[in-house]
Amino acid sequence: MKRIRFVHVAFAAAVVALAVPASGVSKGSALPPKVGPGEGALTMVVWEGYAQPQWVKPFQTATGCKVSAKYAGSSNDMFNLMTSGGGGQYDLVSASGDASLRLIYAGAVAETNMSLIPSYKDFYDAFKSPANNTVDGKHYGVSIQFGPNVLLYNTKKITTKPTSWAAIYDSKYKGQITIPDNPIQIADAALYLSKTRPGLGIKDPYELTKAQLAAVVTLLKQQRPLIKKYWGLASDQIDLFKNGGSTIGASWPYQLNTLKAAKVPVAAVNPKEGVTGWLDTYMLSAKAKHPNCAYKWMQWITTPKVQAQQAIYFGETPVNRKACAWMDRLSKGSCAQYSANAPESYYKSIKFWKTPITDCGNGKKNCMDLRAWTTAWTQIKG
């Protein structure tokens, strides 16, 4: 997610990573059978807001692992930080779905032993082996939090509840539509086309052939004259909904709840075509210097209370089903607000971000990759 939300916060203070020499870390690829004593330090690359004192301090006290976090401005930042200089400078990364597969295929992250994460059994099934962090049954990291991309609209200006993504391609709302400024948004349009134009044969919105991508680009180019603003920051969209510049758009629960708190008449729907979403995963560096502390962190960050704290602080949804009760204890009604207690089928229906790659599972390697998607996005915006 938030790769865009934090693009302009990239200048944020960078904590210098502690260079503690590796001590007795096995370099083999075999999974660790148990978590050993902590190394006294942990270095991470995370989204801003993911290393708040309210859950970092108790962790440090309990484990003796001193946390140094570096904030990344974008998914690409994360990728580069984890691979530059051969990697190994950071132990963990909170990778979003559009970076995680790249990290796995680049060999930057290691397989993780899920039996060492006690809370794993409490995860909703959809987050136990999602396609963006699990390859061939091997887990590369632990899922932490997610958010769906929903259809947000102003209930005063649009009185009939929209039920389809068709609304954001409808010339009726010309000049009032806002959608994220992010190439991964192509997947939203692909998901819509997979239902409305089955002839194209789109099965997975992240696996598009050249012809399929061209069809999606055509749709998005037709949409461009209707767009008020491709929003880069969540606050862009919030402003536009507040001052009436936009009445409908693709959005996140974060904007919905912020706008509701500001008494703006808005509502969000999950359109009948389904929704995409982002899912963040803590991934362990293949050359981690503090693997034991890293495992301790993965254990800690997935416990119900910490899951609830992070979800409320950030405006996202925890993957641990036991976090719901804690959310309501910390902030009444927040569990339902962020759909942390939805039926399993809801989570399974979300098409989570994953890096578009040339290999789309049919052995032909004829899919369009993220590079092609980014070029297409530049063309769409003209």
Next chain:
Amino acid sequence: MANGIALEKRGRPAAFLSRLAWRMPWLRGLGQISLPVLAFLVVYVAALVALLVQSFWTTDSFTGKIVHDWSLDNFRALREAPYPRIVLRTLGIAAAVTVTCAAMALPYAYFMVRIASRRLRLALLVATVLPLWVSYLVRVYSWRLILNPDGALNWALNGLGLPDLNIAYTNWALWLVFTYIWFPFMVLPVYAALERIPGSLLEASGDLGARGWTTFRRVTLPLAIPGIAAGSIFTFSLTLGDYIAPALVGGPGSQLIGNVVFDNIGLANNAPFAAAFACVPLAIMAVYLTVMKRLGAFENL
């Protein structure tokens, strides 16, 4: 004796150098400026060369690693849609901003130099430079508040009985914001140019029978041109490279060169293509500076 030989020996390389420098004066000049030149080469030229070299490479689109194969593919790709249009749009906005800044700066600077009292002049100069003390982001954001449908602009228009003007998130907004942000960079050189015109020239013009307008057109304006040219270098090149304002106040059709460069580095991890695209404003500025040099802009910097 032994001491004397040692001294002579020790002095020998220095003496040799000094003799060499005397024989070849250009060498002495080079020696004197060598440190700054070295710093310049390392900091500026090396970065530019790295940029140029990189633009001939490609990246492996999946692992993101740079592949050191030489090719012109990145430059060929520049000819395809939508890049030419983005270059033209950037040029158009940069030109519009420059012309607007010049048109506003000339009367403003003229007022400061010729009409305002000394105290008012100082106050105006400070007021011109004052916005530069505030963060760029704050200034751009404040324009969002002004241009929003329920912002200060429409409030003022409605107060005058005029209809709403909804130009938030359009290229018009971009033009306005750029003009505002770069205005001080135009005013200061123009002010400097006008201030240098001796009063006697204007008096002579009057003595020869020229009225105010003729004097302005035939004396003041030609002498102000180098100042305008110098200011235009700032307004033009700063607009050419900016990507934050288009992202914040621009609309759906406001991609500039800077945005494409940023997207290719930040999202697609395609630094070589970004480098190739970054060569476009470099080439434009090279041409522009050559023209401006003819106009005498550099004498006013």
